[in-house]
Amino acid sequence: MSLTVIEGLQSEVYVPVTPPPVWTPLRKPLSQCRVAFITAGGIHQKSQTPFNTAGDWSYREIPSGIPTSELMVTHGGFDNSDINKDVNAMFPLDRLRELVDRGVIGSLAPTMFGFMGGGGNVDKFRETTGPEIARRLKEQDVDVVVCTGGCGTCHRSAVIVERACEAAGMSTIIIAALPPIARQQGAPRITAPRVPIGSNAGEPNNVAMQTAILTDTLNAVTEMTHFGQLLPLPYEYRHNV
DSSP: OOOOOTOOOOOOOOOOOOOOOOOOOOOOOGGGGGEEEESOOOEEEETTTOOTOOOOEEEEEEETTSSSEEEEEEOOSOOOHHHHHHHGSSSSSSEEEHHOOOOOOOOOOEEEEEEEEOTTOOIIIIIHHHHHHHHHHHHHTEEEEEEEOOOOHHHHHHHHHHHHHHHTTTEEEEOOOOOHHHHHHHSSOOOEEEETOTTTOSTTOHHEEEHHHHHHHHHHHHOOSTTTTTEEEEEEOOOOO
């Protein structure tokens, strides 16, 4: 029996293609590492120009010493209410500073970055935003980059930037509320707590959960041995609307 093949015929079923592996192993203990956090969840300083929620590939600088009360979210692709209660739910800056104080990690990058990944221009994120953020983090001698994303396209944009950082010689990991998207987009490392989008780093104002998710994620960077590994985390939070 032979199959009939028509040259040039294309399937109507979209088959996503996972990008090739990109991998930078971590070669020093966390206690000696400089860590940066980036997010596609639309976090920025209250004094900065908000993101364009119809699609935006720009980014905003976030000083690592800024009070989290001076941060806010501009994003139209998911429920922002948890971030409005506690920005650490998406951008756990307070928890990172506590880990530095405890000696779990060595230091924080002086400048971190927020961007609005929803509906973003893939080419711009791949050719401009990702390389620029990666270059600026590398200039700060960053060893580890942790990231989050909000909606589905946020996870895509976050992974694009994450991969640029990995290619620049930094070990990266995403805390994913939508792990299948992160994996398909080629995230080098993934942790996946049982949380809704918008609360990737844990329930708002739940310091213990946020600390545990962030600590387990950082430890995963040291323990994962190859591209594409995914670690489910045993922390659950449900957003009751």
